[in-house]
Amino acid sequence: MAQSCTKHENHACVVCHVGPRSVWHDLDETASALLAGGRRRREYGSGEVVFVQGEQNDGVHCVSGGTVGIRRLDDNGNSVLLELAYAGDTIGYRSFLTGSEHKTSAEALGPSVVCHIDRAAITALLAGNPALGLRFLKRSIGELEHAHDMMFRQATLSNRHKLVHLLLVLVQRHGRRHSNGSQSIDLPVSRRDLASMVGTRHETISRIIGRLETDGVAHFSGRQVTIPSVEALAGEIDRLISA
Amino acid sequence: MAQSCTKHENHACVVCHVGPRSVWHDLDETASALLAGGRRRREYGSGEVVFVQGEQNDGVHCVSGGTVGIRRLDDNGNSVLLELAYAGDTIGYRSFLTGSEHKTSAEALGPSVVCHIDRAAITALLAGNPALGLRFLKRSIGELEHAHDMMFRQATLSNRHKLVHLLLVLVQRHGRRHSNGSQSIDLPVSRRDLASMVGTRHETISRIIGRLETDGVAHFSGRQVTIPSVEALAGEIDRLISA
DNA sequence: GAGCAAAATTGACGATCATCAACGACGATT
DNA sequence: AATCGTCGTTGATGATCGTCAATTTTGCTC
Incomplete structure (x- = not known):
């Protein structure tokens, strides 16, 4: 090769x-x-x-x-x-x-x-x-x-916020913009790797993903992630910085 | 100056x-x-x-x-x-x-x-x-x-183990060896800073310190820490690596 | 030494997490 | 198509953590 x-x-x-x-x-x-x-x-x-x-x-x-x-x-x-x-x-x-x-x-x-x-x-x-x-x-x-x-x-954010931050970083690199303003990501990593990057277990990542789903801020389907409003997602973290 | x-x-x-x-x-x-x-x-x-x-x-x-x-x-x-x-x-x-x-x-x-x-x-x-x-x-x-x-x-150790690891690092720099084999440290940092280095809150550090006390592996008095057996303390982490 | 502000401890409580276990989904291999 | 191993999800449970609050201790200034 x-x-x-x-x-x-x-x-x-x-x-x-x-x-x-x-x-x-x-x-x-x-x-x-x-x-x-x-x-x-x-x-x-x-x-x-x-x-x-x-x-x-x-x-x-x-x-x-x-x-x-x-x-x-x-x-x-x-x-x-x-x-x-x-x-x-x-x-x-x-x-x-x-x-x-x-x-x-x-x-x-x-x-x-x-x-x-x-x-x-x-x-x-x-x-x-x-x-x-x-x-x-x-x-x-x-x-x-x-x-x-x-x-x-790692020292200041909750696991949920760390995952949200990670998604925001990934959307910049891997995101595809849709006509309705939403964006999609093909995650390059497994849930286990997501967990290691956030600093928790993969079961916990599964559950946090579930909460992001029910909150309507991100939709997961395998390694496909759709984020209706990246701004709304970013707001979760910005609130901590500005408030 | x-x-x-x-x-x-x-x-x-x-x-x-x-x-x-x-x-x-x-x-x-x-x-x-x-x-x-x-x-x-x-x-x-x-x-x-x-x-x-x-x-x-x-x-x-x-x-x-x-x-x-x-x-x-x-x-x-x-x-x-x-x-x-x-x-x-x-x-x-x-x-x-x-x-x-x-x-x-x-x-x-x-x-x-x-x-x-x-x-x-x-x-x-x-x-x-x-x-x-x-x-x-x-x-x-x-x-x-x-x-x-x-x-x-940060991603693999518990807070207790992270604190233990930190103490082991500090004892190498700041430790004083006693005649009975124990070692003492004058911590250069506050509990709040310890907490930030471990990635948790200072109240939690207080409680982990309390558990280390009751377990007899370290004794805290203000910024003075006495460790009866550094080897025993190191064993807490080594067990994870070797086992 | 008195007084004050920050640090540290402790308690109580709800939220979150790690762990063990079970199960379905998926891909690769045979 | 059947098998196997990995991945992902979900449930249950005990342990741990974050938060708010009250209190004590410490260190510093005057």
Whole structure:
């Protein structure tokens, strides 16, 4: 399945270094050639694993399309979905930069395309492009602030409000707008993963979903969620912030 | 109170760039001179604020002694203690590097010494020392993994176990060993802050503390905590991991 | 030391949650 | 089509938590 980036398929890989969000943005010609040479594109089916917690790092990955989940596991079978990565996001760079094994697992949450950039290429790129290190730094800082936001919500919001917030985040990425103003989401995650992101059990998520249904603020059908009024849903949380 | 780092008081500032944990470790002579010139040492009393969430960044701070709490607030008066910083830790570097306002507040949790390094000095240092950027990157990655650990615990542990874990972390930093094998801690934080770190209300923390008392695994007297057997306390959590 | 404000504790109560269990739905495999 | 395992939902129950309130303790200022 893995194959080198020949010219005609570069249009897919290009996603990785366009857009200001990508760390590979705006590299010079030599660097771009170096990157293209050390990069391999691969398609992943839903549930396929990109890298596994505990494995030794062998370079970094760049999401080109789809959705990739960053997950942490323990020996008891507990699993927590820590982050979602989308096109343009570089993942697995932490263990690369610290020279350690992967501290998390990454798996495709749907059909996805992920490029792998081998160890030698990034090492060379980092040595020749000081700005690249700063980009990694800014990405890391962004993730850290995201994590702090999460910690703050975990400590201050109820489970219901945490789920509502999660839905509002997901609707921005995965939402489809309907003509009547409502929006629909194809959830990229299972109920169990929703539960781990909210910090509770899946049975509790089921029950909170039931209450959101009866309150009429969201309708669930499998992984399909329809939200009649995103504003009304957002109001549940805004009331806490403004009041 | 703020004063420049003249020679005779440099011994206090030196903490900031000795030890492998500090980002200022192992700078060359020119860089050290630059650092010394842009640095100002200041003592903070308990509760005094180092920088405030929302303020514009004006350089970075380096903890030279004492304990500094990194806190996030919202408009409703909610406060969550996100991190604790100790001698050698650099703080406030995130908003400096992203050029934004401070996303958190920092305050001395006891008598502390903190150096301030002004904007111009770090900018020059970063330009002349590419390795310094990588040190910031590694520090940021370390904090991020710390945050991920926290998120994982928030999602998998009970409040009691989260408090126990917190005590075990604090005993490593603040613990005093007694002759009979027990250890004591002078908690650097209030019960309210303990509660925010665990993700619950202060009344609940009071009650969990009461249960730890009756179970005989820890004794609380104000901010003094005595733990008869740290191993026994650690066993409460290890059982979950190994079993 | 008196006085005050914030912190901490304790009680009571309703709401929410974790757990165990049962069951149906679904997808993958054979 | 039948089987199996996982996922999702629902129910029942005891445990825990959040909230409001009253009270005590602590720490600080004057």
